Amino acid sequence: MLDFQRQAWSAFAQGQSGLIHAPTGSGKTLAAWGGAVNQLVDVTPRTGLNVLWITPLRALAADTSRALNRPLAALGKPDMVAMRTGDTSAYRRKKLIEQPPPALVTTPESLSLMLSYADAPSRMKSIQAVFVDEWHELLGSKRGVLLQLALARLRSLNPVLQVWGLSATVGNLEEACAALMPVGHTGTCIQGRTDRPLEIETLLPESLQRFPLAGRMGLTQLPSVTQRIEQAESTLVFTNTRNQAENWYGAIQSVSAEPERIALHHGSIDRALRDHAEQGLADGSLKCVVATSSLDLGVDFSPVDQVIQIGSPKGIARLIQRAGRSGHRPGASARLICVPTHALEVLELAAVRARIEQRRVESREPIRLALDVLSQHLVTVAMGGGFEADTMIDEVRSCPAFHELSRHQWQWTLDFITRGGPALQAYPNFHKVVESNGRMRVSNRRIAMLHRLNIGTISADGALQVKFVKGGSLGQVEERFITRLRPGDRFIFAGRSLELVRVRDMTAYVKKSSSKKATVPSWAGGRMPLSTLLADGMLNLFNAYADNQLPAGAEIQHVLPLLEQQQRQSGLPGTGRLLIEQLTSRDGAHLFLYPFAGRLAHEGLAALIAWRLAQLAPVTFSITVNDYGMELLSARPLQLGVEQWRQVLSVEHLERDIRRSLDAANMAKYHFRDIARVAGMVQRGFPGKNKPMRHLQASSGLIFDVLKEHDPDHLLLEQAQREVLEGQLEFQRIHAALDRATGQAIVLKQTDRLTPLAFPLWADRLRSQLSSEDWQARVDRMLGSLEQRVGSE
Amino acid sequence: MMQIVLNNNLLELLPERALWWPDRRLLMIADVHLGKDQVFRRHGIAIPGSVLHSELEALSRMVGRYRPEQLLVLGDWVHAPPSADDDWPETVRRWRTVHGQLSIDLVLGNHDRRLDAWLSQWRMGRIDHALELDGLQLIHAVDAEQAEIKPGVSGHWHPCVHLRSGRESLRMPAFALRDQHLILPSFGRFTGGMDGLEQYGWQLLAVAGQRIAAINPP
Incomplete structure (x- = not known):
């Protein structure tokens, strides 16, 4: 037994709550569970449900409950842990209520559902301890908020409730721990073993010339990747997007000697196919699985001996998490092979190495004041025995997520669920939650039924089932993608070429297509920005280059010619330097800025800069952004000095100007769909179940328009605005970038051709404009001349 | 406003999402x-009650402007049969008394079920299937x-145009025209719309503010 495990058991035995953090596969589960095992074995006779184990993915529940049962079975107490998720049958759920198991593995949504049953208070007050697995995954999401509210509820039922989180290392551990505790309590933070060896290797192409600078899938590296796959027993290949996963899966399969031993795993693929991939990894029958973040979490696959990451790691924590999925055999180290898809990603990987040495990882910021989640939870509690408004506000405010909830926000949320809106607004015959004898309750069974259907939709995007006309389910695809297709259009999904036949009842019916010409769906996910920690790490490397203090290493050696060329042609950015390049080409006048603030913040920044420049003189721009910088292209060149740039990059009136420069209203409208779903304002269609609810179909956009016209002060509209600003545009990062710019030297460079930093932006813009062949051909030509220069000079 | 001729009848497409037949003074x-x-409210979804008032006001404005003799509703006047304790049918009745001179008829749509008692309260004529006028079939729905x-002329499909350009996206209600037949956009603001009629050969005439704009070539 390890020290930190002993420490955790003893803290549990003393009735404490807290957080255990350690990398994947280091014995965290046992550290947490050990305390509960002692309790479960000792106390007899027992009554009711005693221990809850919350897992973020229902796919993990089965394996987790098996793992948790094992130590109990060894002590002669088998079958004490059951599970309950959205997949559990109604019969089984009823059984679980009538004869509760001592311990239950479940998801945040399923826990919320359990709280919605009328007898929830009497049944759930027996819960002594809650364990929250992979808390870092929930922490920054609304599901984490829902869980905080559920924990507050359980704490009200049993004031001595113990809560233990299990987390991978995050930058803000104390905050992560406090988020699980009632306000004012810090909890005990237990540090697990951190020194599991991690070997990172970057797969570098033979020379920089062979290397695409941007945009493509990095398939040029396919031969060396397949070679690595052949050499190992089993490999897990991670990509950043499902699109990339489909492409790589197809490519690896086409050159593999055993294509049937290669599988694909991403969030849109049907459960059965995903199970097949997971099972194959666990029993070693598969040689390689290509996956997206869908496999970031999960029980460990001990036979996997290496992990390959395609493309940018985006963040340190994520890379460590992914590396941790391999090498669980005793004594083995985690092995990670990184496959950069363009030259600057090599530099990212050098920055990753430096950060890992410094033991720095990203923070996850908890979400605050999500009134959509609060209103959902209040309806849930109103169903589950009801609540008194005066005591409920204290319970809600005991959650760190709602500590700052104002009286006004509370009253508005109560009004929203009891009368539809504020007192001055007419919402006739609205009786969702009604007050009787001082308690808020839901009496209408139909409303209760609809609400239960709505719990658990926090994470789900509008998704359609993909099925063959002749039967057989393939998975789910985002509504946004399918609505752009017409019957007869072809697309690649789950590794197959398919033809859309029709869309009906939330299902896209398809048939097999023999055509090779097909689009790959571009899912919204996977476009996460480069983390601040990593972006700053890259700037630090630029600084080090300027000071002649670059660390040694294969990655650095590899990109050195590129840095030299950037320096010679223009200059390098750095923590103290903001680089702005100007270039005139036959396309027009290009402005390139490199704030290194990540893709999302750059979108907002670029719009802001374009808007402010247009205030100085009328001009229109076409805008392209990536994780490193942005391109603003206009017809005529602008002559701006450093002082004018300082004005354009000023922090003053930032929020006002951002709102003016972006169609913030329209973005909020789009974002509102998530909020409307959580707050129960749109009824999600359910495959096979949506017919009776057809009369309740209204798009969130329609509801947004109606509310805006008839109830403009609606707080959920305000929340949509706020979330767009903070989440979609990363307002904090925009602010930080401009704040930093005020202290930076502004380096203006006139260049005569594209620099290595500018090229990826230029290529991205072309890609979005031209047809694919034109783009490919033109990029190849340009790349040829750029690489010649790198090689020859 | 845009004029079209259907089977030798001159008709005007109005930006109010309505059709004006000047010779018959028929709207x-x-x-x-x-x-x-x-x-929606009955199912716990908080939609403001003023939605109804603004629909009726929009109708009143239009009636005041064109002074029709007859208003013909081509189906789906209501969303669902009123419940006993709903007060909106009474609001509609009061609205009706303001426009006492106007004759109003309803071609029954698929939503207009169990409405007879209220139709007489609202003094609305009931047309079960379709009305034939000057060689035009006026009906709720055709198979588009x-x-x-x-x-x-018909309704039912709530035609819409969805324009995309770069990151922008714009959705507008539209009239749909093909082979001497016109499908009207939905008059109600709180109704969804359907994209894609153009793939069945319909020309879409979008309601863009005060303008009617032809979107795809005929």
């Missing part, structure tokens, strides 16, 4: 879906995917 609308907000369609 046509479709798919008002009155009471839809109430259905079918090749052969009779000259006439």
